Amino acid sequence: xxxxxxxxxxxxxxxxxxSSQQREGPLAALTAALEALGVEVWEPFAxxxxxxxxxxxxxxxxxxxxxxxxxxxxGLFAVVNGCPPDEGVMVELGMAIAxxxxxxxxxxxxxxxxxxxxxxLNLMVFTGLPEFGWQACWYTSVAEIGDPDKALVRxxxxxxxx
Numbered sequence: 001x002x003x004x005x006x007x008x009x010x011x012x013x014x015x016x017x018x019s020s021q022q023r024e025g026p027l028a029a030l031t032a033a034l035e036a037l038g039v040e041v042w043e044p045f046a047x048x049x050x051x052x053x054x055x056x057x058x059x060x061x062x063x064x065x066x067x068x069x070x071x072x073x074x075g076l077f078a079v080v081n082g083c084p085p086d087e088g089v090m091v092e093l094g095m096a097i098a099x100x101x102x103x104x105x106x107x108x109x110x111x112x113x114x115x116x117x118x119x120x121l122n123l124m125v126f127t128g129l130p131e132f133g134w135q136a137c138w139y140t141s142v143a144e145i146g147d148p149d150k151a152l153v154r155x156x157x158x159x160x161x162x
Contacts, residue, residue, distance in 0.1 A: 007038065007039070007040050008039050008040065008074040008075065008155075008156060009039070009040045009041075009042055009072070009073045009074045009075075010034060010039045010040070010041055010042065010073060010074065010075050010076070010077050010104075011042045011044070011069055011070050011073035011075070011076045011077070011092065011096070012030065012031065012034065012041050012042065012043045012044070012077050012079075013044070013070075013076055013077070013078040013079065013088075013089045013092040013093060013096075014027060014030070014043070014044075014045075014078070014079040014086075014089060015079065015081075015082070015085075015086035015088065015089060016030075016045075016079065017043070017044065017045025017046075017049065018045075023045070027043070027045075029142050030077075030079070030106065030142060030145075031043055033142045033145040033146065034077060034145060036146065037145070037146060037152070037153065037156055038156065039156055042069050042073055044065075044066045044069065044092075047065070047069060048062050048065035048066055048069065049062060066088075066092065067095065070092050070095045070096055070099075070101075071095070071099060073096075073101070074101070074102070075096075075101050075102035075103065075104065075155065076092065076093065076096035076101050076102070076103050076104070077104045077105075077106060077152070078092065078093045078096075078103065078104070078105055078106065079106050079107070080093075080105050080106065080107045080121060080125060081106075081107055081108065081109035082109060083109075083111050083113035084113060084121075084122065085107075085121065085125070090125070093125065093128070096128060097127055097128035101128075102151075102155050102161050103128035103129060103137065104137050104139065104151060104152050105125065105126075105129070105137060105138050105139065106139045106140075106145075107120065107121070107138070107139070107140060108140055108141055108142075136149070136150050136151040136154075137150075137151040137152075139152075
């Protein structure tokens with residue numbers, strides 16, 4: 001576990017909560033890897049999805065709760081799999097970028113979906129990362145999450161942002 005000055009909160013933007021198989025597989029693995037670093041993971045499906053979908057306005061309430069969590073979290077870890085990545089994740093990522101939050105991107109999907117030679121996804125996904133060294137904020141496996149040379153561990157340890 002990384003020695004963290006004070007426990008930081010990390011919003012885990014992801015599309016995995018829509019499927020029980022993905023909740024039990026990749027979502028559980030990502031959450032465990034992040035928690036092993038000493039961060040408090042705010043996973044939106046676990047936090048804000050316990051509403052009665054038979055009640056009018058349920059979708060609005062979930063959206064507002066997620067928006068509040070992105071705003072209140074110290075940083076955002078976004079799963080950007082897919083071509084294109086999940087729309088909800090992209091909105092949450094955009095909010096985090098607009099609020100100048102530290103952003104970390106996870107993609108274990110090998111497909112490229114971009115016109116850019118520099119980035120594997122639409123260039124706007126990378127606007128919350130530094131121009132040079134953005135790769136330190138880019139994760140391609142769960143095993144990389146604890147890498148002390150990557151941006152997440154450095155940020156958790158001493159608040160350093162690239």
